Amino acid sequence: MSKPKKRSTRNDPRRERTRRALMDAALELMQEAHSFNAMSLREVAREAGVVPSAFYRHFDDMSALGLALAMESLEAMRAELGVIRHELTEPRLWIEESANAFERYLKEHHQSTHFLLRERYGSNPTLRQAIAQGLALQQSELSTDLARLPLAQHLDNEQIADLSALVVNTVISYAEAALATEQSTQKTALKRRLVTQLRLIFAGAPHWNAVS
Amino acid sequence: MSKPKKRSTRNDPRRERTRRALMDAALELMQEAHSFNAMSLREVAREAGVVPSAFYRHFDDMSALGLALAMESLEAMRAELGVIRHELTEPRLWIEESANAFERYLKEHHQSTHFLLRERYGSNPTLRQAIAQGLALQQSELSTDLARLPLAQHLDNEQIADLSALVVNTVISYAEAALATEQSTQKTALKRRLVTQLRLIFAGAPHWNAVS
DNA sequence: ATTAAAAGAGAACACCTGTTGACTTTAAGC
DNA sequence: GCTTAAAGTCAACAGGTGTTCTCTTTTAAT
Missing domain, CATH: 1.10.10.60 (Homeodomain-like)
Structure with missing residues (x-):
């Protein structure tokens, strides 16, 4: 031919x-x-x-627009979180620094993050699934990075996964609250709280079995 | 007259x-x-x-209907959580038992809880504020109850508030995930994760300052 | 400069929405 | 059993919606 x-x-x-x-x-x-x-x-x-x-x-559709937005937003987030995760070595330092980095990210990408968090449990099933998958990916990548840290040496895989999930949920809760307010005084209070909570979480990891 | x-x-x-x-x-x-x-x-x-x-x-309005639903749902939740909080004495036991109680509550009131969590950051400002206020009340009541526990004796008020917020966020994240799935195997996995995460949180509280 | 594919405009359609007013029916209180 | 306020029905309106079809404009490639 x-x-x-x-x-x-x-x-x-x-x-x-x-x-x-x-x-x-x-x-x-x-x-x-x-x-x-x-x-x-x-x-x-x-x-x-x-x-x-x-x-x-x-x-084709509003749905198609939504999916395009979700993909783009997830990719931006993936890139940023990759950079943040790459520098986690000294817990003492990286909690605060990661929080700062994420705060900056949230400021610059607040529209797309707002979109992701709102539609995570929104009305469109396709959108929900795409976002859930994107967030699950982040969570699993956080797991593999945390597994390399000294503090995770005495945790099994499920514990590491639960730890990652807790971190992700905490960060997401922070983001939702931060995006819902406009007062900058409240925003800094929220960030302080985020740092404190992450410190608690990582302080608890070595003593996980003390209560059970 | x-x-x-x-x-x-x-x-x-x-x-x-x-x-x-x-x-x-x-x-x-x-x-x-x-x-x-x-x-x-x-x-x-x-x-x-x-x-x-x-x-x-x-x-008068769809808004009025929404507000009525929010009030009713918040009241149901307040009542249930009051009972749950009332029996928190032995950490070893109450984490698991509270999780069970909350799981039961979620099963019986899944519609109203679904409504609350969806509209927490939904489109209606009045609704958002009512729900935020109701959840903040729960969080502050949890704070005063936690403050009475032995494990909180070495924490200041802000730390207790941050701890309560972390617990509330963790439970809400669980609820959102549990309401989004229908597979019962996944639901039990989520509950197991909730218990594990709460254990981590309360294991960390005594060592909060180890990292900072 | 010509061509033609792709982008955009405009008008029309059938449908669903919130809200209204005037009506009919229900059933509690005398 | 009457009375009458309140609950429910019916019909209509003006306005916004998704989608389709035809037509016009733009502009990259020849």
Whole structure:
């Protein structure tokens, strides 16, 4: 056969631009609506400065938009947490430093994080599953990194997994509270609390069996 | 003046019945919709077996319905947690027993708990605030009860508050995960994890300052 | 400069929504 | 058993929604 050469793809600059505008619009509306499925396709198009029917040039569906946002947000988080986890060696130091790093991340990516945490148990099953999977991945990567630390040498795998889950839940609870307030005094109080709680958790690990 | 006696109030049996039907319908729809503001007044009325305009005989608004649900759910939770907290004396025992009690509570009140946890950071500000206040109350009551325990004698007030917050967050994370799954094998795994995590937390409390 | 694929605009559709007003029915209190 | 306030029904409205279809504009590739 001769080349059934698929005509070189168009690469119209408007494509990427409008797609981004739609995604940004959805994130923006998320700040007010607090729920993805409570926002309409028309609202998103309006906020993006585009006519409703143009939406379909980029996404099949609101669901597809949501999934794209989830993937992008999870990837940003994965990258950041990878960097943070990479420097955990001295517990004394890294708890505070990791909290600082995460605080910075939250400030810069508050829209996408807000989206992830809201839709984690939101109305869209596909979204829920994608986010759950992304967070589970983070949790398991934290497990393998914690397993290398001295303090984990006397813990079995299940204990390490439970420890990671506890850390993840604590950080998520912090993030949810921090995203829900605007007062910066309360935000610093929340971060102080996060650090204290993480210290408690890692102080307890060596004495895990004292109570049981 | 002679008695401007307000005619004795009517007390129609349909009043309470339909009101309950509306609230139950909303809780029921919550299982599918996963979000209160994503459900319409008409849906609720339909599910309750009532014409839409009859809704207004009982609530001004969907918001008012939501607030009524929140209040009722918070009260049920307050009562149950009060009983659970009342028997915390021997850490070795009460962690497991409290977890069992909470598991039972979750099974019996899963609809109202689901509602509370979903709307905690949901779209309705009034609802959010009511729920936040109710949970904060629980947290502070847990603080005063924990303060009486031997293990808390060497902790200051802020540490006790942070400890309570950690416990509350851990239990809430458990509840959210447990409500999101239907597999009973996964539910028991989640409860096992909850117990283990609580043990870690209370094992760490005496050694809190070891890391800092 | 011409071409044609892809992006965007515009209008129309059928549907569902919250809220209203005027009505009919129910049943508690006299 | 009458009375009447309150609960429930019915019909209508104005407005927002998702989606489709046709038409116009843009712009990368020839």
